Every structure is written in structure tokens, then in C-alpha cells.
Amino acid sequence: MAKKKNFYVVWVGRVPGIYKNWNQCQKQIKGFAGAKFKGFITEDTAKKAFENPSEYMGKTVHESSLTAAQLDAIGKPITQSIAVDGAGNNSTGNVEYQGVFTETKTLLFHKGPFKGGTNNIVEFLALVHAMAYCKKHKMNYPIYSDSKTAMSWVRKKKANTKVAITNENVEILALVRRAETWLNNNTIPNKILKWETKAWGEIPADFGRK
Numbered sequence: 001m002a003k004k005k006n007f008y009v010v011w012v013g014r015v016p017g018i019y020k021n022w023n024q025c026q027k028q029i030k031g032f033a034g035a036k037f038k039g040f041i042t043e044d045t046a047k048k049a050f051e052n053p054s055e056y057m058g059k060t061v062h063e064s065s066l067t068a069a070q071l072d073a074i075g076k077p078i079t080q081s082i083a084v085d086g087a088g089n090n091s092t093g094n095v096e097y098q099g100v101f102t103e104t105k106t107l108l109f110h111k112g113p114f115k116g117g118t119n120n121i122v123e124f125l126a127l128v129h130a131m132a133y134c135k136k137h138k139m140n141y142p143i144y145s146d147s148k149t150a151m152s153w154v155r156k157k158k159a160n161t162k163v164a165i166t167n168e169n170v171e172i173l174a175l176v177r178r179a180e181t182w183l184n185n186n187t188i189p190n191k192i193l194k195w196e197t198k199a200w201g202e203i204p205a206d207f208g209r210k
Contacts, residue, residue, distance in 0.1 A: 086122030116169025
């Protein structure tokens with residue numbers, strides 16, 4: 001669900017400024033050729049956008065609905081890290097996963113599409129793949145996931161999926177068993193951390209399908 005916009009910045013309009021509701025904003029832009037405007041959740045972001053139009057105009061901006069105290073308590077993500085994510089394709093029903101270097105979003109690995117899987121399964125596989133990738137390349141980066149379920153499965157070294165095996169999903173379920181075996185046969189030096197979406201926006205490995 002889209003978050004409610006409480007403030008509107010008019011960069012180009014009858015009277016540029018910050019307006020506290022859509023009706024006030026509309027009066028400045030309706031019928032005005034070349035009007036430039038954007039809605040924001042918080043007044044603080046609106047003020048920053050009005051003062052720095054090149055950084056906000058026509059760009060996707062993540063805004064947190066958390067308080068300043070909550071954001072301070074959460075802190076910032078560790079940029080020298082790996083981020084993983086899994087996703088399904090609504091049109092095909094297939095699933096896939098990938099891992100990226102958090103700071104640059106450089107792709108480190110991608111697997112899929114697979115048939116007959118679930119988001120939880122590929123989120124789990126992504127985490128285990130990242131740990132195996134780090135071990136192979138002698139990396140000790142923290143690994144971020146936005147899936148509490150996948151993180152729980154990794155801690156238990158067991159994917160608690162209820163998906164029954166079929167001819168369609170035999171490949172991905174074989175990967176799940178392989179991942180469980182890897183977890184039980186290897187130590188995990190990497191910290192597994194929760195990506196705080198509400199504070200930081202979508203995880204860098206996100207497939208952009210929301």
C-alpha cells in the first residue's frame with residue numbers, strides 16, 4: 001500500500017513552495033505548463049527536496065515513516081557487506097534469487113528461474129549461497145536478508161517448508177536439501193543481519209517487482 005503523502009513540493013508552478021495538502025498544491029500546478037512537483041511523507045524531506053531539486057526531482061526517494069529516535073536506534077547499514085534477495089515472477093510463477101555487494105549493488109551471483117518454489121525457499125537458498133560464496137572466496141562480510149523466515153531456517157539449519165515434491169519442483173527442492181547439508185557440515189563466520197526496510201528502503205538485491 002502506498003504511503004500517504006502529507007506535503008507537496010512545487011518547484012515550478014504559480015507560486016513555488018511547500019504545501020500541506022493536495023488541494024493547495026493543485027492550485028499551483030493545474031493548467032500551468034511545465035509544472036514540476038512531488039509529494040512527500042514528511043515535512044523534513046519536503047524541505048530538503050525544495051532546497052535541492054536536482055536530488056529529488058524525477059527520482060525515486062525512500063522515505064521512512066519511523067521517528068528520528070527510531071532511525072537513530074536502528075542506525076545505518078554496513079555498506080561493506082553482501083545483500084541477498086529472492087523473488088517470484090507473477091506472470092510465470094517461477095522463482096529466483098541473487099546476491100550483490102551492498103555498497104555498489106555489484107552482482108555477485110544469480111540463480112534461477114526455478115519452477116515450483118516459494119519466496120521463502122529462494123530467500124533461504126540466497127543466504128546459504130552467500131555464505132558458501134564467502135567461504136570459497138575467503139570473505140568475512142556480514143550478509144543482509146530482509147526475510148526473518150529465511151534467517152530462522154539458517155539458524156536451525158533446516159528449511160521448514162511444507163512444499164511437497166513434484167516433477168516440477170524436484171530441482172529446487174534438491175537445492176534445499178543440498179543447502180541444509182552444507183549448513184550442517186560448515187561453520188559460519190559471517191554475521192547474518194536483518195535488513196531494516198522501513199528505515200533503509202528496499203534491500204540492494206531487490207528485484208524491483210513490488
